[in-house]
Amino acid sequence: MTVGLLFISCVAMSTLFLSMALYVAMAIFLGGMGWRIYRWIRTPVPLKIVLTPGPQKFPGVLRRLVGELFGFRALAKADRSLWTPAWLFHVSLLLLFLGHLGGLVIPHLAQTTLGLNEKQFEDMAQVVGSAVGLLAITMLVWLLIRRLLLPRVRWISTFSDYFALVLLLLIIATGNAMRFMGGLNIIQAQRFVAGWWTLHPVAPPRDPIFAVHLLLVCALLIYIPFSKMVHIGGAALFSPTLNQRNNPRQQRYVNTWEKNNGNSTASS
Amino acid sequence: MEIPQLHPDAAAGVQAYRAKKELLAPLGLPPELPPDWREKALCKFKELLQQRRSLSLYMDICVRCGACTDKCPFFLGTGDPKNMPVARAELMRKVYRHHFTAAGGVSGRWAAGEELTDTVLKEWFTYFYQCSECRRCAVFCPFGVDTAEITMAAREIMASIGVAPKYVTEVIKKAHETGNNIGIPEAAWIDSCQFLEEELKAQTGLDIKIPVNQAGAEVLLVPPSADVFVNTDTMMGYARFFYAAGISWTTSTYASEAANFGMFLNYDQLKKVNLRMLDAARQLGVKRLVMGECGHAWRAAQAFMDTLNGPLDFLAPPCPEHICELAARYIRTGRLKLNKSANDGLTVTYHDPCNLARAGGLLEEPREILRAVVNDFREMPANTIREKTFCCGAGAGLLTDELMPTRMNGAKPRMEAFRTTGATHLAVPCAICKAQFPVAFKHHKIEAQVVGVMDLLGRALVL
Numbered sequence: 001m002t003v004g005l006l007f008i009s010c011v012a013m014s015t016l017f018l019s020m021a022l023y024v025a026m027a028i029f030l031g032g033m034g035w036r037i038y039r040w041i042r043t044p045v046p047l048k049i050v051l052t053p054g055p056q057k058f059p060g061v062l063r064r065l066v067g068e069l070f071g072f073r074a075l076a077k078a079d080r081s082l083w084t085p086a087w088l089f090h091v092s093l094l095l096l097f098l099g100h101l102g103g104l105v106i107p108h109l110a111q112t113t114l115g116l117n118e119k120q121f122e123d124m125a126q127v128v129g130s131a132v133g134l135l136a137i138t139m140l141v142w143l144l145i146r147r148l149l150l151p152r153v154r155w156i157s158t159f160s161d162y163f164a165l166v167l168l169l170l171i172i173a174t175g176n177a178m179r180f181m182g183g184l185n186i187i188q189a190q191r192f193v194a195g196w197w198t199l200h201p202v203a204p205p206r207d208p209i210f211a212v213h214l215l216l217v218c219a220l221l222i223y224i225p226f227s228k229m230v231h232i233g234g235a236a237l238f239s240p241t242l243n244q245r246n247n248p249r250q251q252r253y254v255n256t257w258e259k260n261n262g263n264s265t266a267s268s
Numbered sequence: 269m270e271i272p273q274l275h276p277d278a279a280a281g282v283q284a285y286r287a288k289k290e291l292l293a294p295l296g297l298p299p300e301l302p303p304d305w306r307e308k309a310l311c312k313f314k315e316l317l318q319q320r321r322s323l324s325l326y327m328d329i330c331v332r333c334g335a336c337t338d339k340c341p342f343f344l345g346t347g348d349p350k351n352m353p354v355a356r357a358e359l360m361r362k363v364y365r366h367h368f369t370a371a372g373g374v375s376g377r378w379a380a381g382e383e384l385t386d387t388v389l390k391e392w393f394t395y396f397y398q399c400s401e402c403r404r405c406a407v408f409c410p411f412g413v414d415t416a417e418i419t420m421a422a423r424e425i426m427a428s429i430g431v432a433p434k435y436v437t438e439v440i441k442k443a444h445e446t447g448n449n450i451g452i453p454e455a456a457w458i459d460s461c462q463f464l465e466e467e468l469k470a471q472t473g474l475d476i477k478i479p480v481n482q483a484g485a486e487v488l489l490v491p492p493s494a495d496v497f498v499n500t501d502t503m504m505g506y507a508r509f510f511y512a513a514g515i516s517w518t519t520s521t522y523a524s525e526a527a528n529f530g531m532f533l534n535y536d537q538l539k540k541v542n543l544r545m546l547d548a549a550r551q552l553g554v555k556r557l558v559m560g561e562c563g564h565a566w567r568a569a570q571a572f573m574d575t576l577n578g579p580l581d582f583l584a585p586p587c588p589e590h591i592c593e594l595a596a597r598y599i600r601t602g603r604l605k606l607n608k609s610a611n612d613g614l615t616v617t618y619h620d621p622c623n624l625a626r627a628g629g630l631l632e633e634p635r636e637i638l639r640a641v642v643n644d645f646r647e648m649p650a651n652t653i654r655e656k657t658f659c660c661g662a663g664a665g666l667l668t669d670e671l672m673p674t675r676m677n678g679a680k681p682r683m684e685a686f687r688t689t690g691a692t693h694l695a696v697p698c699a700i701c702k703a704q705f706p707v708a709f710k711h712h713k714i715e716a717q718v719v720g721v722m723d724l725l726g727r728a729l730v731l
């Protein structure tokens with residue numbers, strides 16, 4: 001029994017397994033998202049269905065989309081008690097993403113940009129990273145509680161909605177756990193990521209939590225393209241109610257799939 | 269207004285009457301449910317997914333955040349959870365997940381998919397005909413998910429297997445046969461216009477015309493036919509305005525209806541019904557097309573006509589123009605003489621018809637007119653007007669007696685907002701709202717009257 005577990009965890013933490021899992025997950029994620037986005041773009045929009053009053057010119061459309069993408073403006077209009085956790089959660093997610101990018105994927109990027117020495121940087125990463133992680137966890141818990149307690153939202157929730165929240169909670173919790181337990185060797189993690197990235201996998205840090213964290217991330221990557229999580233592809237950008245110009249009378253809008261368009265079919 | 273508790277299935281028993289063979293066949297729809305209806309419906313579903321990004325995207329991206337759940341007037345009025353926009357959309361989305369996604373195939377129940385069955389079809393027919401395609405939900409959605417698009421697609425799929433409401437198909441059939449939704453023949457139209465001319469003569473002592481089929485007029489005005497027979501003050505308001513502005517105009521008996529019920533059924537009919545107006549404009553050789561006080565007619569014409577039936581370059585821009593735009597333009601440039609005090613004694617507030625506000629971008633002009641012709645004009649609470657306006661409760665083919673419980677419940681948010689103003693008159697440029705509100709006032713025990721915007725302008729015009 002114990003031997004078995006030990007064996008499984010050894011395999012799980014081995015260079016090959018973790019790296020391969022991440023390759024597979026990343027391929028599914030990129031391929032899946034590419035396919036979904038390609039399908040959205042390819043599908044025609046037969047009519048002008050922009051929500052009015054809407055912008056008539058492109059800069060206005062850009063402002064509308066940026067407002068939705070970065071400010072969640074519609075959500076703010078709808079419900080402040082949803083906007084707050086949703087927005088803070090997404091911001092913390094963005095910061096965590098940038099943190100991983102600047103601290104792990106491109107080593108020294110954040111450190112040199114901020115002009116810190118190795119020690120200072122590690123201290124900062126420790127504090128800021130943990131704080132943002134905690135913020136994200138708090139917001140996720142808030143969203144989860146909201147989902148469970150608000151009867152209307154509970155009514156519409158499916159397994160997938162809880163699954164996404166719990167999965168994220170676990171990912172961020174394991175991320176923070178590595179820091180709090182002080183077990184993680186950042187340099188080893190950087191080497192692992194650099195090796196993976198350049199297709200020369202090296203051994204991951206010898207920390208079971210790291211393996212769990214990474215495998216959960218793989219699960220998330222695979223899950224995203226096939227669930228409501230596809231919205232991370234910037235769904236608002238493709239949404240005709242938001243991305244069209246409100247100018248049907250200034251410029252003729254053509255339905256691309258209707259061949260015999262026009263007034264030749266006059267009855268009477 | 270207060271958000272109701274959930275009352276599951278509270279509105280499940282409210283269903284439109286189904287159209288039978290004699291209404292379906294003339295519109296090119298199967299006269300009855302075909303034996304292989306599931307395959308046919310799924311085939312149509314697939315076709316629409318490929319033709320409409322709104323549908324395919326909105327099937328995919330809803331995160332079920334619930335921001336829209338308390339925004340629908342029909343949920344607020346009934347408390348039926350399936351009238352929450354996201355839950356309404358989920359009725360279709362669950363079928364999408366089951367039949368069209370990898371996750372639905374792989375993980376069945378966990379992916380919350382459901383096969384298209386009789387029960388689901390019945391549910392569709394119930395709840396997609398309790399949505400007025402008002403788009404209020406879309407305003408509050410972080411991705412602009414427009415449940416009206418989903419409702420339209422569901423209705424189109426149902427129509428393709430011969431499942432459609434009696435009311436909507438009947439109206440479209442009449443529009444094809446007589447040119448208007450009430451089924452009034454040409455002679456009666458001419459009679460009524462003459463009668464209204466006499467009425468105008470009695471009111472003003474002037475020879476104010478309501479021309480019919482007058483070739484070579486500058487403007488073809490297409491009103492909702494109800495303006496000629498029911499909301500006659502609105503019709504006389506148009507006449508007074510054209511008289512005062514010195515614009516030559518005409519109505520047409522071939523296109524005696526602005527309203528386009530095709531929009532409530534399918535793309536095909538939307539296109540066909542629209543076309544009559546352009547044919548009439550061509551026949552009469554007019555220069556401009558002006559739409560009367562009708563909400564969804566404005567959407568069908570302003571947003572869709574050029575795409576569906578265009579190019580419209582044989583008419584002068586802006587084409588089409590709304591009567592309120594035209595009148596506001598004349599007021600702005602000082603070409604009308606107005607006596608505001610003619611409307612003294614009325615306290616007026618304005619109801620934005622959904623299709624003018626959220627689908628037609630016409631928010632300022634009616635207000636400009638009202639401010640110019642009424643001394644006591646006040647707005648309803650900010651979260652119930654403009655882009656956040658509440659549907660009257662009867663749009664998109666709901667204006668029929670058998671749906672009365674849902675109509676009255678759906679009107680509730682608007683009625684409550686109206687109550688806060690203390691107004692005596694509710695001005696609204698839409699024939700469906702004008703038919704719905706008097707009934708809703710009575711139901712909600714409010715003493716008030718409904719008027720058209722052009723009625724009030726007509727009264728204030730110094731002729």
Ligand code: HEM
Nearest residue numbers: 068069072086093143164165231232234235236331333410
């Ligand atoms: C277009 C801009 C975006 C908007 C408007 C948006 C909006 C939302 C909303 C409303 C929720 C639901 C919260 C809940 O009630 O559970 C959500 C969840 C989530 N979003 Fe976004 N999001 C956007 C972009 C992104 C991006 C770029 C990411 C990429 C990391 C992302 C990741 C997530 C995750 C991980 C969840 C939580 C899981 C869930 O509840 O399904 N989102 N988003």
Ligand code: SF4
Nearest residue numbers: 330331333334336409
């Ligand atoms: S607001 Fe939009 S994303 Fe949120 S539940 Fe409603 S439709 Fe879905």
Ligand code: SF4
Nearest residue numbers: 340399400402403405
């Ligand atoms: S379009 Fe209007 S009626 Fe339909 S679900 Fe949305 S808010 Fe409700």
